[in-house]
Amino acid sequence: MKKIALIGQANTGKSSLYNLISGQNQPTGNYAGITVSSIFTLLNLPDGTQAKLIDFPGTYSVFPSSEDERVVQRVLNDPEHENYPDLLAVVVNSTQLQKSIQLFLQLQDFGIPMVLLLNMSDKLRASGKKINYEKLQALFPQIVLIPCNARLQSDKKLLLQKLAENLTAKPPKGLYGTKPYSLGTNLNQQKKYLAFHNQKAKEITTEVVEELPQKQANFTLKMDRLFVHPIWGYGILLLILLGIFQVIFSFAALPMDLIDDGINQLAYFINQQLPNGMLNQLLTQGIIPGIGGIVMFIPQIALLFFFIALLEESGYMSRVVFLLDRLMRPFGLSGKSVVPLLSSVACAIPGILSARTIPSEKSRLITILVAPFMSCSARIPVYLLIISLIIPAHYIGGIISVQAIVLLLFYVLGLLAALGAAWILNKGIKERNADFLLMEMPNYGMPSGKNTLLTVWYKSKEFIFGAGKIILSMSVVLWFLGSFGPSSPQKEAELQTLVTTASNENWEEEKLAQESASVALTYSYLGRLGKGIEPLIEPLGYNWKMGIALLSSFAAREVFVSTLSTIYSLDGAPDPDESLIEKLREDTHADGSPVYHFASGISLMLFYAFAMQCMATFAVVKKETNSWKWALYQLIGMGILAYLAALISFQLLK
Amino acid sequence: MQEIISILVGIWAVFYLVKQTYLIFNKKSSHCSNCGFAKPLKFKK
Numbered sequence: 001m002k003k004i005a006l007i008g009q010a011n012t013g014k015s016s017l018y019n020l021i022s023g024q025n026q027p028t029g030n031y032a033g034i035t036v037s038s039i040f041t042l043l044n045l046p047d048g049t050q051a052k053l054i055d056f057p058g059t060y061s062v063f064p065s066s067e068d069e070r071v072v073q074r075v076l077n078d079p080e081h082e083n084y085p086d087l088l089a090v091v092v093n094s095t096q097l098q099k100s101i102q103l104f105l106q107l108q109d110f111g112i113p114m115v116l117l118l119n120m121s122d123k124l125r126a127s128g129k130k131i132n133y134e135k136l137q138a139l140f141p142q143i144v145l146i147p148c149n150a151r152l153q154s155d156k157k158l159l160l161q162k163l164a165e166n167l168t169a170k171p172p173k174g175l176y177g178t179k180p181y182s183l184g185t186n187l188n189q190q191k192k193y194l195a196f197h198n199q200k201a202k203e204i205t206t207e208v209v210e211e212l213p214q215k216q217a218n219f220t221l222k223m224d225r226l227f228v229h230p231i232w233g234y235g236i237l238l239l240i241l242l243g244i245f246q247v248i249f250s251f252a253a254l255p256m257d258l259i260d261d262g263i264n265q266l267a268y269f270i271n272q273q274l275p276n277g278m279l280n281q282l283l284t285q286g287i288i289p290g291i292g293g294i295v296m297f298i299p300q301i302a303l304l305f306f307f308i309a310l311l312e313e314s315g316y317m318s319r320v321v322f323l324l325d326r327l328m329r330p331f332g333l334s335g336k337s338v339v340p341l342l343s344s345v346a347c348a349i350p351g352i353l354s355a356r357t358i359p360s361e362k363s364r365l366i367t368i369l370v371a372p373f374m375s376c377s378a379r380i381p382v383y384l385l386i387i388s389l390i391i392p393a394h395y396i397g398g399i400i401s402v403q404a405i406v407l408l409l410f411y412v413l414g415l416l417a418a419l420g421a422a423w424i425l426n427k428g429i430k431e432r433n434a435d436f437l438l439m440e441m442p443n444y445g446m447p448s449g450k451n452t453l454l455t456v457w458y459k460s461k462e463f464i465f466g467a468g469k470i471i472l473s474m475s476v477v478l479w480f481l482g483s484f485g486p487s488s489p490q491k492e493a494e495l496q497t498l499v500t501t502a503s504n505e506n507w508e509e510e511k512l513a514q515e516s517a518s519v520a521l522t523y524s525y526l527g528r529l530g531k532g533i534e535p536l537i538e539p540l541g542y543n544w545k546m547g548i549a550l551l552s553s554f555a556a557r558e559v560f561v562s563t564l565s566t567i568y569s570l571d572g573a574p575d576p577d578e579s580l581i582e583k584l585r586e587d588t589h590a591d592g593s594p595v596y597h598f599a600s601g602i603s604l605m606l607f608y609a610f611a612m613q614c615m616a617t618f619a620v621v622k623k624e625t626n627s628w629k630w631a632l633y634q635l636i637g638m639g640i641l642a643y644l645a646a647l648i649s650f651q652l653l654k
Numbered sequence: 655m656q657e658i659i660s661i662l663v664g665i666w667a668v669f670y671l672v673k674q675t676y677l678i679f680n681k682k683s684s685h686c687s688n689c690g691f692a693k694p695l696k697f698k699k
Contacts, residue, residue, distance in 0.1 A: 275656070277656035278657045278660040279655075279656035279657075469670060469674075473666070474667075474671065476666075477664070477667050477671065480664050555671075615675065615678060622679070
């Protein structure tokens with residue numbers, strides 16, 4: 001089967017083109033390092049044949065400086081490699097033509113048939129310039145130029161057609177006359193090679209890029225004076241985040257309540273319709289509350305992803321990368337750590353994988369170790385649930401939501417923890433970091449509605465279904481553990497006492513059933529396990545039910561909410577009028593004091609801010625560092641920090 | 655009948671959790687199913 005390789009520098013829109021051509025929805029972004037490993041798909045070409053389309057990581061030169069660039073080198077230097085391409089589709093960012101042409105000239109030396117995909121020409125025009133395609137074509141008569149726009153669905157047909165036509169094109173002749181790998185590791189030869197192509201690219205760019213007659217005011221430059229300002233830049237970033245969180249709390253409350261209500265009604269309906277029995281209880285007290293506990297956070301998560309996608313699409317996210325780079329430098333983090341840490345705000349795993357772009361091993365290790373401190377999206381359900389429980393929905397001056405401020409503080413806390421940990425880790429490292437962040441700032445632009453909505457859809461789906469089966473299976477296991485237990489004379493005695501009290505005090509049948517279920521849960525396997533760890537978590541302000549949720553959420557942080565939802569449903573028959581938040585609010589300790597209050601809530605959020613509660617991240621750290629040692633250090637170190645922060649905060653605030 | 659279905663679901667859940675744990679640590683986690691042919695890093699000792 002023929003193979004087509006999409007190759008280009010980072011931030012040329014390669015992933016967007018890959019999505020357009022393949023019809024897939026791989027994550028894209030307008031800052032470097034989104035694709036850190038190769039992905040591929042099978043294409044049905046217009047001539048009826050099939051080809052393998054491979055999206056390579058962004059690369060700046062044929063001489064790699066990081067692991068992701070090495071992927072490209074490994075394949076192109078080995079004609080026997082299973083992914084050695086029959087056609088190189090070199091993606092060019094029209095707004096950064098010189099750098100793209102530089103790579104294109106180097107790739108030409110490999111003698112593989114090529115096409116040149118000229119992307120983002122609309123953005124170049126917005127900055128008052130255009131490429132003279134006739135001149136460019138005249139310089140490379142043997143290469144097919146395809147001006148395209150990754151955002152235009154109409155370009156898909158043209159691209160497929162051109163790719164199919166050129167699969168058997170004549171290989172181009174390089175300008176240098178030597179294949180890059182024949183230079184070996186001779187640095188002087190490599191420098192000479194790069195300098196030659198750099199000069200050529202400069203000449204070509206000067207020749208083919210023309211100023212548009214009606215030069216537009218440089219909007220981007222004016223905006224950047226404000227957005228990357230050393231003081232205002234950070235202020236604006238915090239305001240934008242606060243605005244987003246405020247919208248999340250204000251506008252997502254209604255759909256969240258509706259979903260919560262719908263889930264309660266569904267559990268009640270099934271409970272009424274199915275004959276009483278084990279499956280009825282498994283569904284209504286285990287599976288539905290467990291899944292529902294996460295589903296009810298979809299509106300907030302989707303809103304957050306929507307705003308992040310808007311920021312990426314508009315070009316602002318690249319400015320955030322720049323701002324963070326300036327902030328992180330004094331803490332010893334390398335410039336190239338910024339993208340991995342920023343990616344970790346969605347999920348630490350792609351963040352840790354993208355640390356492969358960092359050439360210095362020690363910088364890479366530090367980045368991997370501190371990345372899980374950044375507030376990932378799995379923490380959002382925990383934060384939102386606890387904030388809704390313990391922080392009143394007040395507005396300062398009638399405008400600024402206190403709940404949004406608390407959420408913002410926890411995001412900032414995650415960043416500060418990452419910086420602090422990096423600073424400490426860096427203390428013991430003698431090597432001076434010499435990596436600098438080299439990135440192209442895209443022009444500001446109108447976000448594409450389709451791209452934004454696709455991103456929201458893709459990320460929300462990933463959030464729900466990524467951990468969906470784990471939540472489902474965990475809910476089932478928790479239900480079994482919470483519904484059965486060893487025989488116990490104590491339990492029988494307590495149940496007997498309840499019956500006597502109910503009879504003496506004329507309890508309603510429903511109250512007796514609920515109290516009995518509560519006793520049964522306490523003596524179940526789950527209750528016994530929870531009671532077993534209670535002495536360890538009691539000083540943090542947690543009860544045994546929270547302890548179980550802490551344990552189960554090591555599978556994934558969001559499992560915390562679904563576990564609480566399942567455990568609190570085991571306390572009695574489904575009640576269509578009582579939401580999870582209400583159940584938590586009404587839960588009390590033996591002395592009648594509420595379980596969820598300001599001190600225990602803050603303690604719990606601090607625990608989640610610092611603890612490494614994610615099995616998949618642990619496994620990825622082990623894989624990426626190729627060592628159990630670092631993964632265990634990270635797990636234990638973050639665990640101790642989380643425990644101490646939770647303990648101190650609870651003891652001070654209670 | 656309810657008991658049989660519930661027990662089967664329970665067996666599936668345990669099996670699924672064990673399988674996922676194995677896959678996460680020994681092969682590929684669902685999070686990095688796009689890894690292609692990129693290899694994890696080898697840190698120098």
